[in-house]
Amino acid sequence: MRKNFRKIRTIAILLVAVLISIVAFVGIFTKQANAYKNIIPDFKLGKDLFGKRELIYKPSTESESKKVYVDSEGNILGYVVEDESSTSLSTDETTSEGSEESSEEVATVEEVDTSKAKINYATETREIKDNEDSVLTKEGFEQTKRTVQKRLSKIGISEYNMRLNDITGELVIETSDDTDISNLYQLVENPGKFEVLDSQTGIILMDNRYIDKVSAVYTTTEEGYQAYMQIAFNKEGTEILKNISSAYVQHTDNETEETTIDYIEIKVDGSQLIKTYFAETIDNGLIQISYGEPTTETSEFRKNYTNALRLTTILNNGKLDVKYSLQSDNFVKAYLSDTAQKVCYVTFAVALACVCVYFTIIYKGKGLLAGISNIGYSGAILLTLRYTNVIATYSSIITYVLMIALNVVFLNNFVKRVIEEGTGEKAFTDSIKKFYMAIIPVIVLAVVFTFATDVSIASMGMCAFWSIFAGLIYNFLITRTLYIGLDKSNDDSLERKIEENKKAKKKQVKQAKKAGKTSTNKSNSKKGANK
C-alpha cells in the first residue's frame, strides 16, 4: 500500500516537473480573436538581443551672423536687440534721433549696478559659429563625450555604447529601442548655455559660471501640481542676482505716474525659458522657473516634471564644449541566424539530456529522478524570469547557465548523500545547507549586481537572485519530496516491525493459550490427585 502511494506520488511530482519545463520552453497557447496567443509573458529583450538605435552625431558646422556687444578684448557681452520697439545702449556707433529718444526711456547702463555695467560697449556684426575652431580638438571632443555620459547616467539612461572619433569628432551612440529617444536627443544636442539677459538691451547679465546647483521640484497648489526648475546660484551669482532683482523692477514715474517695467530674460541655448521682472529683492540666490501650468492630470504633470528634470540634468553637468547635430538615427535589428539559434537550442537540450544520462548511469533510478528534477528547475527559472520582467541580455543567459550548473552540483551531492545515509530528508537538509554556504559569493553577487545601473550587470544580478530564490522553493517542494520515503530500508524496517509485532502478538497469544492449557491440565491433575 505504502509502496503504491510512494510510486503514485513520485510519478505525480515528475509530471509536475515535466509540465513546468514544457510551459516554460513552449508556453500555453489559447485562442484569442481567431489566433493562438501564448499567455505566458514573453522575455523583455535587451539591446544585444532585440536591436539597437544607432544615432550618429557630427559637430555642427552652422554659423549665424549677429550683431553683438563686445568689450575691449573682443569678448561678447550681449546681443543687440533687433526689435523696433526695443532700445539699445548708446555706443561707439552713431545713433539716430529715434534711438536716442528711446534710450532715455530705458534704464541706462549706470543705473544697472552690475559688475559689467561700468565698461564701454562697442557693437559689431560677428559670424558666430556653433563650434569655434578652438574647441574642435581631441580634448574638446573628449570633454564633450564625458559630459554627455554624465548627463545620460544622471537621467537614468544606462544601456548604451558611445563611440567617439577623436579626430573628426563624430559621436555614435547605440542604445536600446525603448530608451526615451527625444530625451536623449536633447541631452546630446543641447550644449546647456545658460544666460540671464537684459531684455531691453540684450546684455548678458549672468551665465553658467554663476550656477551652483539646479534641481527639479514641485509644489501642490489649489489648481493642482506645479513643476519648477529651481536654480541656486553661487556666492558671486547671489550678489549679482540681488543687484538684478533690485534693478529690474516696475518703475513708476512720480511726475507723470507712468509705469515702466525692466524685464530680464532667462534663456537656455537661445530658447527663452521666462521673461520677467522682480517684485522683490532676492538675496538668497534662488530663483524658481515654473514648467507648464498647474494641473491635476498625472500625465500632464509628469511631462512637465520630466522636462524640468531634463533641463536640470543639462545645466548641472556643465556646458558641452562641442555642439553636435544629428546626422542619422536608425534602428538596427540584432541578428542571430536561424542556424545559430537552432544550434543554441539543441546544445542546451543535449546538455540537459547528458546530465540526465550521467546521473542515471552513476546513481541508477535515484539519478534519473535528479536529472528530471534538474530539467524542471531550468524551466522554473525561465518562468520566474519571464514573470519578474528581467531584461534578457547575454549576461543573463550566461548567469542562467551558471545557475543550472550549480544546481547539478547540488543534485550530485544530494543524491550521493541519499544513497550513503539512506534518508531523503536528512540528506536534503545537510546538502542544502552546505550548498548555500558554498554559493555565498554568488548570493552576494546577486544582491550587489541587482542594484547596478548598467543593464547588463543588473540583469546578471537579477537572474542570479531569482534563480537562487526559485531554486530554494523548487528544490524544497519538488526535489526533496521526490526523495522522501524513497529509501527502502526505512519502509522495510517499518513493515518488518509491523510483521514482528504481529508475530510477537501471535506468539503471546499462543503462549497464553499454552499457559492456559498447562494450568488447566495441572489443576485437573491436582483435582484427580485429590480425589
Place this chain on the structure above:
Amino acid sequence: MKLYKKVLCLGLALLIIAGIVVVLFKGFNVDLIYSSHTEIIYNMITDYELEDVTKIAKEVFKDKPVQVYDYELFHDGVQINVESITDEEKSTLVEKLNAVYRTTEIETAVTADTLTVNNIPNVRLRDWVTPYILPVVVLYAIIAVYVLIRYRKLGAFKSLGKLFLNVVLLALALLSVAAITRLPLKPFYITVLVSATMLLTSIQLLKYEKQLSERTEDKKKK
C-alpha cells in the same frame, strides 16, 4: 611542493607572460562590431533574405570579416559592416546587390556615389570595464569581510590573500588565453570572467569550510 603543482604554476606563469606580451604588441582582438569599421546602408525595395545578402557581401569582401544586419524595424534595408571598403569594393557591392534586388528600370538603382557609407569609431575597452568596477569592488569587499571573520581561525589574512591571488591569476589566465587565441572580444565576456572568478571563489570557500570543520573536529577529539 608537489610536482604537478610546480608544473601548473610554471604553465600559468608562462601563459600570463605570453598574454601580456601579445597585449603589449598587438592588443586584444575585438569583435568587428565593437572595433572601428565601415558601415554600408543599402535600402531594399523588394523582399530579401539576410543570408543571401551576407553571401553576396562575403563574395565581395573575400577574406575580410563581414556582419550583415536588418536595418529598421520593417525590413527596409540592410546594414553591412566590414573592416574597411575600397572604391572598387563599393562599386562591386552595389553592382551585385542591384543585380539581385533592383532588377527593373522602375526600381531606382543605387550607385556607388549614393550609397550611404559611415565610418564608425570603436567602443573603448575601458567603457566596457568601467560599469563593472564599482559592483565588483563592493562584491569582493563583502566577501573579504566574510572571509576575515569566518576563517580567522585558519589565518584571516593568509586565507584572504590566497583567495585574491587565485582570483587574480584566474582572471589574468583567461585574458591571456583570449589574447593569445585572438578570440574576438565582446562586452559580455566580462560576465564570463566574473562568473569564472565567482565559481573559483565558491570552490576556495568550500575548501576553507572543510579545513575549518576538520580543525574543529581535531580540537574536539583532543
